[in-house]
Amino acid sequence: MYRGTGRPLSDIDVGELLPDPPPWRRFDGGPLPEPDVPPPGDGDAERRLGSEFHLAERDVSAAELDMVNASLYLRRPLLVTGRPGVGKSALAYRIARELRLGRVLRWAITSHTTLATGLYRYDAIGRVQAAAARNAAQRAEASEEPSIGEFVRLGPLGTAFLPTRLPRVLLIDELDKSEADLPNDLLGIFEDGDFPVPELARALAGAREVSVHTDDPLGRATVVDGRVACRAFPVVVITSNGEREFPPAFLRRCMRLEMPDPDVDQLAAIVANHTLDADGEHRDRLIEEFVARRAEADGLPVDRLLEAVYLATSGAYRDGDPAWPRLVDALWRRLSVDP
Structure with missing residues (x-):
């Protein structure tokens, strides 16, 4: 399915082209959004890949084709290692453009990155301030309390696991920079395909379905029962400069691609x-x-x-x-x- 040229597949529905996942990699999250179409690109693909298409199939390594397609079929993350500047990050944008999967969700890793920051952020201070402003306004006239969803914003990792018919492309960039625990912390969501938002779960008495912000510009999504659960496992591309060893349990759950210098x-x-x-x-x-x-x-x-x-x-x-x-x-x- 993936050919590596970066040319968008024309008149082909990727959802129909993808075979069914293995039974142990099936997920049934919902509800699906309406309309259920990938968000448009934001120009990053053109900046990283260019606007022309001169890369031919003969220029793409067999290892890249094998590992990318295997990760697509098996619904497994792809760990891409190689020296800086060989095009590891660009691979995620090439997959997204070629398979017409929309905007790439990029999660840039630093030494301060945690699993929680990638999943979502809850603005508790903002909610307290909004409640104070509402109480002050009530003295003059009735005002409606803002939904708790106004204070929840999913991060790139959390947005990638929203339920959609087609998978989103998630770039986890430079995992080498993370603290030692992050690769192991990712195992749970990679295996289960879902995660809770406790702040929304505690508010179930108000509403089972809550609209929250996403990592996409002006994006919104509905979260049911305080849990985000995917339908299509995202295309996860993890880049590494090979500066550290990752735990065996993490490596076992990833397809691995060593990207050489371009010829x-x-x-x-x-x-x-x-x-x-x-x-x-x-x-x-x-x-x-x-x-x-x-x-x-x-x-x-x-x-x-x-x-x-x-x-x-x-x-x-x-x-x-x-x-x-x-x-x-x-x-x-x-x-x-x-x-």
């Missing part, structure tokens, strides 16, 4: 996707120089190549400009420093 053909397709050099005059020369420099300087990211091509084709610099070699050297300086 010359892949680099040419990436540059062409961004239409930075239509005639290829500067592109081919810079790609050759970049590949040679990458062999010497460990860890050069692809975006530095794109920046060099852009500068070369923007008119800011011309061949023979004495500043150009200095600029390229600064752009392509190795990212790691010897001790």
Whole structure:
């Protein structure tokens, strides 16, 4: 199903194309939203992948095709490891654009990230302030108390597990940066496909169904009985720079893909996707120089190549400009420093 080119599948319903999940990976959350369509993209895919489609199926590694499709069929997270700048995060956007799954939910991990921050936030202070304002207004005229859902906002992880017919794409970016407990904390939701919102559960006397905010711009969703439960398990792409070991229990629940540095053909397709050099005059020369420099300087990211091509084709610099070699050297300086 996934071909790796980034070209959207035309006239194909991904929901019908996907086979049924294994019996142990079936989920029955609800209710489904109305209308049940993926939110439109917010421009991130175009910024990361470009607006053209020059990546051919021959440019995509067999390992990438195998692991992405296996994760789709088995409804398992995909753990993508590789050096910085090889395109790990871009993979999530390529899957979303190719399968027409809408906006990618990105959860950027830091050393302070916890499972709770990815699931939802409850603005208790805001609710207290709203109650105080309502009490003051009651002295003048009757006012309606705001729903508790106005003070609950699902995070990217929580939004990804809302019940929908088609899966959402969730990018968990740079899990290496997390504290030691986060990978193990994720096991529960990866296995069960649901999580409680205790603040909503305690308010069931008021209403079983509560509308809350989501991680999508202006997004709203209905939560029933204080629990979010998925229908289609999300396409979860987890990136790692390989800087730490993850627990065996976490690795057992993930499909694993090691992403190598892109070769010359892949680099040419990436540059062409961004239409930075239509005639290829500067592109081919810079790609050759970049590949040679990458062999010497460990860890050069692809975006530095794109920046060099852009500068070369923007008119800011011309061949023979004495500043150009200095600029390229600064752009392509190795990212790691010897001790």
